[in-house]
Amino acid sequence: MASTAASHQPVDFVRPYTTVDVVIFSVLDGALKVLLVQRPASNSEPFPGRWALPGGFVDVAQDSDLQACANRKLREKTNVASPYLEQLGSWGGRSRDPRGWSATHVYFALIAAQPLTLAKGANAADVAWFEVDAICDGPPLAFDHSEILRAAVDRLRGKVEYTSLPAFLLPEPFTLPQLQQVYETVLGRPVDKSGFRTRMLAAQFLHEAGHVEGPSNRPAMGYRLADRSAPVVFPRTFSPRG
């Protein structure tokens, strides 16, 4: 390990590229989707024409910290106000970017389904929602983004088993049957109605917000989140007997 002489001077280490990527999830048309951007077709950049997670270099002048950078990336692609944003992890190494040693800090965001104003960014030829399950079959994403996406999906599915995360995927107010359906969509299996309701209401994280007319005949109670900053953690997972 080297050290410099002068007081708090820059260090003489080669610095890797530093980027931030965001895995943006939403539930649209009854399926879990992720937002991807298409890389420019020009050969001057790596992985031309390939789909990738939205993200890019940290701008030390603009971003005061990593989370601020992630929020900026999110804002540039979607126009979402206050999504759920959680750090997923970081991926770094010599060979993930042909331009050299790089490290990316990855966040994952949950946003409510909405008529998205998909902004076409300078470095993003196109932006679109992709069904998560379909991506595995398609061509691999740019960089190591396929691996990162898989990690994000695993984390999401894992946490949905024992947290209230899916509530962040719905516009407020939402009904319990709607919330249950999001759980079922993300988990890919049915959930018992009675137990689901008991659990959600016992966790005390929902505030009643008056009846809402849904797709059903009978009006259902609408709810809002008591705390939008973090999900509730349940003491047990859903575990069907079958």
Add this chain to the structure above:
Amino acid sequence: MASTAASHQPVDFVRPYTTVDVVIFSVLDGALKVLLVQRPASNSEPFPGRWALPGGFVDVAQDSDLQACANRKLREKTNVASPYLEQLGSWGGRSRDPRGWSATHVYFALIAAQPLTLAKGANAADVAWFEVDAICDGPPLAFDHSEILRAAVDRLRGKVEYTSLPAFLLPEPFTLPQLQQVYETVLGRPVDKSGFRTRMLAAQFLHEAGHVEGPSNRPAMGYRLADRSAPVVFPRTFSPRG
């Protein structure tokens, strides 16, 4: 977002410093401890004389990826063969290091209690184990390491509630009472013996390894981990009735 012209050429962004830090936990003398290094006293480096998490700059020539870098840091301080190593997260921003915008990738490691050959590194004036609970009372660590350590402890305590992580804190073979005591040490509360045994044995992650003479009169069954790569996840947390 800017882009360069030539094929896969370096990008013209200012690059933050990139470091890797490791939170190394162990249970010694019946207490949860963390390994810290003392920063050099010279004023040429930030936080002189303060205690910090072991870590340092990524060496792009030496480290093929982040995990390799973390393993190197671990090896430099301890001489541990195959610890449990998990990524905790990353912290980055403008003001955490007076030398400039920096980002650190943090790992946390669990190692078995052992007569540690504490290597004195070039950049580490001293190395020592600290009781985790005592650090909060003492002076703050260098950089944002106090915050990082708190996050690591939270993650560890949280996961211990529903995983077999404490098994990585013991040298093999270990007995169930020993394992239970590690759980109690980390969680800071007693755990029921009967339920504990049922749960551990039902999870099928332990292999019998013959009887071991412990501190007790009656010999206890020794166990080894079936899989040292990852902990087992239990479907429920420990939850005393209180």
Add this chain to the structure above:
DNA sequence: GCCATAAGTTGCATTGAACAACTTACTAGA
């Protein structure tokens, strides 16, 4: 008015855990 549909409820069976009392296997020392 009657029916279809989805919201919401009730009740039973089962599981696993918390708790506590018990038995077992060994050491140490008289």
Add this chain to the structure above:
DNA sequence: TCTAGTAAGTTGTTCAATGCAACTTATGGC
């Protein structure tokens, strides 16, 4: 060799939460 102490390991009861399934309720449409 006998006896007491200690910690390992077991057994049994209670309790709470859940899975499951059948039920009731509220509404819109015909």
